[in-house]
Amino acid sequence: MVRLLSFAGSTREGSYNKKLAQLVQRIAEANGIEAVFVDLKDYPMPIYNGDLEAAEGPPERARAFKSLLQEYQGVFIASPEYNASVTPLLKNTIDWVTRVRAKGESGLEVFKSRVFAIGGASPGNYGGMRSLLQLRQILSVGTGALVIPQQIAVPRAGSAFEEDGSLKDEGQQKLCTDTVEALAVCAKWFKPS
Ligand SMILES: Cc1cc2nc3c(=O)[nH]c(=O)nc-3n(C[C@H](O)[C@H](O)[C@H](O)COP(=O)(O)O)c2cc1C
Incomplete structure (x- = not known):
């Protein structure tokens, strides 16, 4: 499953x-797909530093987050946009996870062996679209992950959500549903080489 x-x-x-x-x-x-949300505040990590890594190895939280990723076949990342790119928090988390390596591993196996979908929300008019371009590159080119083409960009995020957390715009809400369905289908059938 x-x-x-x-x-x-x-x-x-x-x-x-x-x-x-x-x-x-x-x-x-709601569509019968088991899913879990995690908050990165529960996985605090220092900013990546090669000397720190050489002295202590990857932090325990990076190991824990990699173990968490390994439990799921599909991953959705909502990416804020900071100065036309992803947040340092997100990049740092990905960077550390790629440094958690068992003997003989490249560290990218956990990315290459599951399917990703991405989205973003921003108070601006473009819904964090530029961070999504960067995140797609980091995941696809940097880690070799499969990232599905469907993606969500929520502009004017301050007024985009209903009280219950759904999106006011029907088309946007449907895009979320379509993206989740596509992610689940791809994750189900994906066989990494
Ligand atoms: C350092 C910094 C840079 C930002 N740059 C952009 C940007 O380039 N484009 C954009 O749409 N919003 C930008 N923002 C606004 C963020 O989209 C906004 O703070 C958003 O609420 C962050 O995501 P969050 O609500 O998930 O924390 C920036 C915010 C910060 C703090």
Whole structure:
């Protein structure tokens, strides 16, 4: 059975991207797909530093987060946009996870062996679209992950969500449902080489 993990590149209380990641989790559950939302605030890691890594290895939280990823076949990441890119938090988390390596591993296996979908929410007019382009590159080119073409960009996020966490715009809400379904189908059939 396919299981989905959903998280956001923000730990902010009231984060629009956490709202989006939670919405994806709820849509999945409503469609009979097991899904879990995690908050990166529960996985604090120092900024990557090669000397720190040489002295101590990857932090325990990076190992824990990699283990968590390994439990799910599909992953949804809601990515805020900072200066036309992803947040340091998200990039740092991905970077550390790629450094958790068993003997003979490249560290990318956990990315190459599951399917990703991405989305973003921003108070601006483009819904974090530029961070999504960057995240797609980091995941596909950097880690070799399969990232499905469907993606969600929620503009004017401050007024985009209903009280219950759904999206006011019907088309946007449907896009979320379509993305979740596509992620679940791809994750179910994906056989990494
Ligand atoms: C350093 C910084 C840079 C930002 N740059 C952008 C940007 O390039 N494009 C954009 O749409 N929003 C930008 N924002 C606004 C964020 O989209 C906004 O703070 C958003 O709420 C962050 O996501 P969150 O709600 O999930 O925490 C920036 C915010 C910060 C703090």
